[in-house]
Amino acid sequence: MHMEEKNDYNLMDALEEDESPPGSYKISLRSVTRKEFRIDYWTGSFLMTCLMYLAISGMLLFYYFEQGNPYGSTQQIIDGVYFGRLLLTSHLFMAYAMVIIIYVHMFRNYFVGAYKGRFRWLQWILGVVLFILVYVEAVLGYLLSETYIGVSALHVMELLVEKSVIGRLMPALSNWIIALLIGNASTASTVGHLLALHVAIIGGLILLLAFLHFFLFEKSGPFNLSEKKGEETVKKYYPWYPINLIYTVFTSLIFIAIILIFSAFFMQVLPPAYGALLYGLTPFPDWYIMPVYKLMDLAGYGLTTGGVPLVTFFFISLLFIPFIDRYKSKGALERPMITVFGVFYIIALFIMGLWGYSQPGLTQTRLLTMAMWWGITMVSVFTVYAMRFAKKDLVKNEN
Amino acid sequence: MSNRKDDQVDNDKRKLLKLFGLSAGALALGSLSAERFFVPESRNQPVLTSYPRAILVDPEDNPILASEIPYANESTSSYPIMVFNYPLQDEPNILVRLRGITIPGGVGPNSDITAYSGICQHLGCIAPLLRYNPAKNIPFEAKLIGYTTENWPPYGLIYCKCHGSQYDPTKGHDNLYNSGPAPSPANHSLPQVILEYDSTTDYIYATGMNPLNAVIRTHLWQPNGETYGSEVQEENLSGGTALTLYQGSTSLYKATVVTSSNGPWPGNY
Amino acid sequence: MKINLLLYIIVAIQFVIAIGMWYVAVTAVSNYETIWTVLLSLNLILMSLLFLVYLKHEGVFARE
Numbered sequence: 001m002h003m004e005e006k007n008d009y010n011l012m013d014a015l016e017e018d019e020s021p022p023g024s025y026k027i028s029l030r031s032v033t034r035k036e037f038r039i040d041y042w043t044g045s046f047l048m049t050c051l052m053y054l055a056i057s058g059m060l061l062f063y064y065f066e067q068g069n070p071y072g073s074t075q076q077i078i079d080g081v082y083f084g085r086l087l088l089t090s091h092l093f094m095a096y097a098m099v100i101i102i103y104v105h106m107f108r109n110y111f112v113g114a115y116k117g118r119f120r121w122l123q124w125i126l127g128v129v130l131f132i133l134v135y136v137e138a139v140l141g142y143l144l145s146e147t148y149i150g151v152s153a154l155h156v157m158e159l160l161v162e163k164s165v166i167g168r169l170m171p172a173l174s175n176w177i178i179a180l181l182i183g184n185a186s187t188a189s190t191v192g193h194l195l196a197l198h199v200a201i202i203g204g205l206i207l208l209l210a211f212l213h214f215f216l217f218e219k220s221g222p223f224n225l226s227e228k229k230g231e232e233t234v235k236k237y238y239p240w241y242p243i244n245l246i247y248t249v250f251t252s253l254i255f256i257a258i259i260l261i262f263s264a265f266f267m268q269v270l271p272p273a274y275g276a277l278l279y280g281l282t283p284f285p286d287w288y289i290m291p292v293y294k295l296m297d298l299a300g301y302g303l304t305t306g307g308v309p310l311v312t313f314f315f316i317s318l319l320f321i322p323f324i325d326r327y328k329s330k331g332a333l334e335r336p337m338i339t340v341f342g343v344f345y346i347i348a349l350f351i352m353g354l355w356g357y358s359q360p361g362l363t364q365t366r367l368l369t370m371a372m373w374w375g376i377t378m379v380s381v382f383t384v385y386a387m388r389f390a391k392k393d394l395v396k397n398e399n
Numbered sequence: 400m401s402n403r404k405d406d407q408v409d410n411d412k413r414k415l416l417k418l419f420g421l422s423a424g425a426l427a428l429g430s431l432s433a434e435r436f437f438v439p440e441s442r443n444q445p446v447l448t449s450y451p452r453a454i455l456v457d458p459e460d461n462p463i464l465a466s467e468i469p470y471a472n473e474s475t476s477s478y479p480i481m482v483f484n485y486p487l488q489d490e491p492n493i494l495v496r497l498r499g500i501t502i503p504g505g506v507g508p509n510s511d512i513t514a515y516s517g518i519c520q521h522l523g524c525i526a527p528l529l530r531y532n533p534a535k536n537i538p539f540e541a542k543l544i545g546y547t548t549e550n551w552p553p554y555g556l557i558y559c560k561c562h563g564s565q566y567d568p569t570k571g572h573d574n575l576y577n578s579g580p581a582p583s584p585a586n587h588s589l590p591q592v593i594l595e596y597d598s599t600t601d602y603i604y605a606t607g608m609n610p611l612n613a614v615i616r617t618h619l620w621q622p623n624g625e626t627y628g629s630e631v632q633e634e635n636l637s638g639g640t641a642l643t644l645y646q647g648s649t650s651l652y653k654a655t656v657v658t659s660s661n662g663p664w665p666g667n668y
Numbered sequence: 669m670k671i672n673l674l675l676y677i678i679v680a681i682q683f684v685i686a687i688g689m690w691y692v693a694v695t696a697v698s699n700y701e702t703i704w705t706v707l708l709s710l711n712l713i714l715m716s717l718l719f720l721v722y723l724k725h726e727g728v729f730a731r732e
Contacts, residue, residue, distance in 0.1 A: 037728050060436065082435040082693075086701040243726055250719035257709035257716070264705035414671045415722060421679045422715045429686030429711050432693035432704070 005117030007322065014119055014219045029240040030218050037238075042251060043105035044217065049252040050098035051210060053259075055203070057091040062199065065144070070191050071273045074145040078270060090263040095138050097259055099288045102131055103349075110321070110342050113330040118220040121322035126213045128318045133206050135288070140198040142286060146191065147271040152283040154190070157181065164308060282360055291349045294356035298369045314345070333388045343380040351376065443620050445636040450486050450593075450607035453652040454645055455494075458666040463656055464601040465507045467663060470498040473553045476535035481664070482517055482526050483654040485592055485605045487639030490615050491517035492592050492605075494656060495531050495568050497554055503571025504609060506596040512603065514592040515557060515568065518616045520575075521585040524561035527659065531557045531568060541565075545580030552576070557589065572609040587613040587625060590635075605654055608635055675721065678714050685711045 064081055066073035077084035106127065109115065115124035139157075143150040158178050161167055167174035181197070183189030238244060272278055285293050296307040317324075327335040332342075351372070455463050471478045481494040492514040496507070505513040517526035532538050533555040537546050540560050556576060557566040564585035565576040575588040590612035595604040608615070613625045614634045624634075645653035657666035689707045692700045723729060 034728065034730075063437070064439075080440060082438075082696070083433050083701060083704070084436070086705055087436070090705075238726070238728065243723070243728065246719050247723055247728060250716045250723065253712045253716045253719075257712035260705050260709045260712075264702045264709070267701070411671055415675075418671070418675055418679055418718060419722075422682055422718050425679065425682035425686045426711050426715055428683070429689040429708060432686075432690040435693060435696075 007116070007121045008118045009121075011119070011122070014216065029244070030221070031237040031239045032244050033222055033237060036222060037247060039251070040108055042248065043101055043108060044214070045248045045252065046101050046255055047098060047105060048210065048214070049255055050094055050101065051206065053094050053256060054091060054098065055207075057087055057094065058199065058203070060087055061091060065195075067191050067195055068188065070144060070146040071270070075270055078268075085267050086263060089266070089268045090260055092268055093259050093263050093266075095141065096288070097255075098134060099138060102134055106131060106318075107342060107346065111332040111339060112223075113325070113327075113332075113335060113338075114223050115322040116325070116330060117223075119216045120220050120223070123213055123216040123220065124322050125319055126209055126216070128315065130206060130209050130213060131318075132315065133202055133209065137198060137202045137206060138286075138288065140194055140202060143194050144191070144198060145270060146187075146274050148274045148276060148278060148281075149271050149283040149285070151274040153285060153289075154182070160308065284357075284360065287353065290354075290356040291352035293360070294352040297361070297363045317341070333384070333391050336384050336388045340380045340384045343384055344376055347376050347380065348373075443637055445633045446487065446639065446641050447636050450632065450636070451642055451652040452650065453485055453605045453642055453654040455483060455603045455605065455656050456645070456653050457664040458655055458657060460646065460653070460655075462600070462602045463664065465512060465596060465603055466601055468494065468496045468507075468512060469663075470496040470511065471531070471533040471554065472498045473534045475533035475555075478531055478533040478536070478555075479658045479660045480527050480530050481656055481658045483514070483605070483656040484642065485514075485654045486608065486636060486642070487618075488642060489639045490618070490635070491526050493517045493526055493529070493531055493557065495557075497569060500554065500569050502569060503573075504591050504593065505571070506594040506603065508596075508598070512594065512596070513568070513571070514594060514605070515566065515574065515589040516592070516608075516615050519559040519561065519564050519585060520587045520589060520613065520616050521559065521562055521564045523616045524559055528561055529557065529559040529564075531555065550580060559585075572611045590615055608632070672721075675718060678717055682711055682714050685714070 061077065064073060064077045064084065074088070077088055079085075081087075109124070109127075115121055139153065143154050158181070161174045161177050162171075164174070166177070181190075181193060183193045272281075292311060295310055298307060298310070321338070325335065325338050327338065329335065332339045457463050468481070469479060478495075482491045483494065484490055485492050493516075494512070494514045496512045498509070498511060501510045502513045505511050517529055519525070519529045532541070534551070534553055536555065537548070537551050538558055538560065540563065541551070541556075541558055544563055552567060552569075554567075554569050556579075557568055557574070558564075562584050563581060565579055565583040566574040566585070566589045567576040568574060570576075570588075572591040573588055574591070575583065575585060577583050591609040592605050593607040593609055595606050596602075597604070608631070610631065611627065612631070613627055614631050618634050618638045619625065620630075620634050620637070624630075642652040642654060645651045655666070656664050658664050685707050689704055689711075692704045692707065697703070
């Protein structure tokens with residue numbers, strides 16, 4: 001029987017010193033096996049690269065961003081500062097890349113069951129929190145230049161809080177949350193708060209949690225993807241320094257190079273400023289908000305089950321996955337119900353996003369909503385179970 | 400730990416490491432070419448093309464009258480510090496009026512009103528660390544370096560408390576004073592403001608800086624560039640913010656005169 | 669491991685690219701940002717190639 005690792009809920013164990021496998025250096029980070037040199041194993045390191053690049057390019061942008069003149073100074077960065085256009089564009093594209101890779105990272109670890117064993121349950125929870133924080137950070141960054149779409153988004157955020165359950169039942173709390181965002185709502189106060197949140201507060205939180213997340217990764221040890229029995233002994237460990245370090249730097253450099261090439265050929269321009277008279281222009285959120293944008297148009301099943309509760313349910317279900325998943329094995333097809341949810345989420349995200357582009361701002365009927373959700377559910381269940389039965393047949397025929 | 404069973408040096412690995420270093424060096428060298436990012440194009444560019452014409456006003460925007468400016472003579476023991484910003488917002492100047500003597504470059508009915516840069520030409524200390532100390536008021540720091548009632552000049556000195564630079568306000572643009580008991584660490588005279596007096600209204604206007612003086616200390620373009628010459632005007636007019644216009648005028652600026660002691664126009668500069 | 673002539677050439681090209689980056693930045697030709705960025709990306713990829721060679725030698729990419 002494949003030996004499975006149990007979740008370790010005693011966090012004091014994380015502070016114990018590691019036993020290193022033979023043949024490895026004892027320099028802080030753990031060694032890796034040859035099996036771990038697959039590109040999908042290192043999505044986390046790509047995220048760290050994104051974070052470093054965003055932090056550094058953000059610091060450089062901070063030189064020229066003027067809090068009292070947000071749109072003008074951003075325009076000046078694009079027009080008047082040497083390499084300013086490149087800096088801003090690469091900052092934007094790296095942020096987009098970070099959001100994409102967060103999805104890749106999350107779904108990859110979801111499907112292989114990498115939240116199982118030792119401290120990985122906590123790693124997963126921190127990861128979901130990081131997901132939310134990165135989204136918040138991205139939105140905050142977009143709001144900084146006070147474009148017409150940024151200010152529209154800000155108003156939407158304020159009103160969502162005011163009209164939510166918090167706003168209706170505890171208006172003082174919703175008022176406090178909004179004040180965190182915009183202060184006394186004057187332009188100076190708003191930009192000041194957004195800047196502090198984006199640069200220091202949320203950014204700092206992300207850095208802190210990312211390092212905690214990584215620390216737990218180190219403590220939890222290698223996640224053996226192989227299901228083969230008798231594959232317990234591993235032949236060779238590669239030390240972190242220099243092999244693994246060079247591997248991660250090498251992949252990160254190529255990653256940065258690719259993003260830079262994209263930035264070079266798709267230099268961005270600022271959307272029009274807030275207050276510009278624009279006729280016939282529907283404000284569109286950025287692509288990563290599109291699924292949520294369209295989700296708000298859905299009618300739900302009644303009793304406020306549309307929009308915001310759906311997003312909340314999405315995050316809560318993700319947070320509790322390590323405890324909901326009772327399957328003993330790790331493979332995607334050996335945990336079919338979990339995989340069904342994962343496939344459902346992916347399909348739903350794509351459909352919501354694309355639908356949002358084609359029919360923005362149009363609310364949907366309850367019937368349509370139900371038809372859509374049930375349709376996607378059927379597709380997910382059928383495809384996953386079909387693959388599972390096919391694999392079982394294959395394995396049975398092999399033996 | 401690496402085993403030391405053979406002390407052979409892996410030369411190939413060394414060469415490879417050196418190659419890595421060179422590669423990183425080439426990358427760093429190339430990336431340094433973006434250094435221009437840090438120097439804005441507006442650096443060392445004059446904010447105005449010529450010296451602004453500014454009327455001296457009090458903090459309520461009323462033009463000050465020359466006859467109201469307090470004067471000092473050979474028996475004054477207390478004199479207010481009067482400061483206004485000219486030609487840019489961060490360039491304070493000390494207003495002085497001395498009775499009984501004609502100041503070269505001075506204006507007013509008796510040619511006794513003038514203003515000198517309030518930024519010490521030594522290391523840039525500003526008013527009130529740099530202030531006019533009249534005849535009967537030798538500052539404590541000056542006494543420490545040997546000034547007594549015998550060698551303190553008859554009209555006093557503009558004395559900088561930071562490091563003891565001394566300037567003689569009676570001398571106009573050539574005010575560097577070195578005849579005291581201790582040498583003055585400054586190398587140049589305080590730049591003198593060119594004032595203009597309108598006898599019909601009793602108003603005073605600031606119209607420029609004396610071209611015979613060096614650059615206002617904190618506006619040098621290069622560390623050793625204390626030149627006298629045509630570049631002085633451009634340097635004086637760069638590295639700061641322009642003054643505000645006076646009451647809706649498009650060409651007349653205003654320089655607000657303030658004082659922090661006994662004087663008639665209180666406020667902050 | 670054997671140091672190929674190729675590795676030296678890679679580093680030499682990197683230096684040439686670095687000088688090219690300086691030229692583009694100082695003269696600020698039209699569209700200098702795009703050219704500079706492409707050169708920087710090339711530089712990054714070349715450095716990664718060096719690392720790739722080293723990792724291959726250490727057996728990271730070999731099949732079991």
